[in-house]
Amino acid sequence: MSAHRELTAVSADGTALHVEVHGPDSAPAVVLAHGWTCSTAFWAAQIRDLAADHRVIAYDQRGHGRTPPSPVCSTDALADDLEAVLAATLAPGERAVIAGHSMGGMTVLAAAGRDRFREHTAAVLLCSTGASRLVAESTVVPLRPGRLRTWLTRHILGSRAPLGPVTPVAKRILKYATMGAGSAPHLVDSCARIVHACPRRVRYAWSHVLSMLDLEHGVRELRVPTAVIVGSGDRLTPPVHARRIAAALPDCLGVTELPGLGHMTPVEAPELVSGRIRALVTTYTQAKEGA
Known part of the structure; x- marks a missing residue:
């Protein structure tokens, strides 16, 4: 998939972040942070x-x-990086819907108390x-x-061992650990x-950060309207996490x-994830712009 345009956002410590911007420049903004x-x-x-x-x-x-x-691998660095992306892609005062998956969601929690995050975030x-x-x-x-x-x-999640080529056995392991039993083979292959x-080395370095994670304070500081999604069969971040986050969020949409x-x-x-993002944009960015 070709990007509409690509740019580099420079984080606080000088890290050059690869950024893609897809879609019309005048359209409402959505920011996606992967895991x-x-x-x-x-x-x-x-x-x-x-x-x-x-x-x-x-x-x-x-x-x-x-x-x-x-x-530098830390939750503060993740927050710095998200702030750099927001500064590089959004106009002053412009607000976007931010979606974070797994470590991307943790990035949002790490940045929740930051001024630039609050300036640019309509919903999460x-x-x-x-x-x-x-x-x-x-x-x-x-x-x-x-x-x-x-x-x-x-020891499993923090292994230094190489994952190796994408073999049938590797795909079975990845599917067991990260996807539902009914996942289509082409989706398993894509994720693998x-x-x-x-x-x-990157996988190992971040596994250490995740194993020590404590962003409960970030949940309490995430004051924008926030929706939460989880799979009932999620083995990496089981539903107990989603329920705990939802209970502590100041403005949880469920x-x-x-x-x-x-x-x-x-x-x-x-379709469900895209639809939820679209609904947040309609409710929390477009509605306010038209008010």
């Missing part, structure tokens, strides 16, 4: 659906896709994400909750190619729990 081991390619369905009548801004997180790695969609206790709550390892499961999960393209779906909700339920 751990992914890239702008993860949002292909949303870009395709929304770019006809929205200005869709997607960027590669540091070390992912076409953004080079940085020695959080997809398949969490604010804390990611390793302890994960059900990737099919054991009862406890110290053994947590230890095994930390995106995830396997992430450099091993939790949508998708039966049988896994962690990759924008890929597994593309």
Whole structure:
């Protein structure tokens, strides 16, 4: 999918972020923040659906896709990066709907208290994400909750091992860990190619950040209208995270729990995710502009 245009946003520490802008320049803006081991390619369905009548801004997180790695990996860096993208793509005072998946949702939570984020955010969609206790709550390892499961999960998700080529076995593993049992083979293949393209060192560095994550304060500071989506079969960020976030959000629009779906909700339920973004734009940006 060719971008309408590409640009570079420079973060606070000098990291050069790859940014794509799809759709008409005068259309309402949507900003998409992808998750751990992914890239702008993860949002292909949303870009395709929304770019006809929205200005869709997607960027590669540091070390992912076409953004080079940085020695700095932290939630503050994620927040800096999102602020840099907003500054580079939106006019002063212009407000967008921001959708974050997994680590992209954590990026939103990390930035929630920042002035530039508040200036530019009309509403948020959080997809398949969490604010804390990611390793302890994960059900990737099919054991009862406890110290053994947590230890095994930390070592699996934080492995330094290369993922290797996208083989049938690799796709079965990825499907089990990240997608619902009914996921179509072409979607599993697409997600596997995106995830396997992430450099091993980048995957490992960010796994450490995620294992130590505590963004509960960011949930309380996210004061814009926020919708939450999660798959009932999500093993990486199970529904307990979505419910905990929703209970703490100042302005929660509700939790949508998708039966049988896994962690990759924008890929597994593309029409629903795109539709929810579209509804947020209509309600919280266009309605206010016309008032």
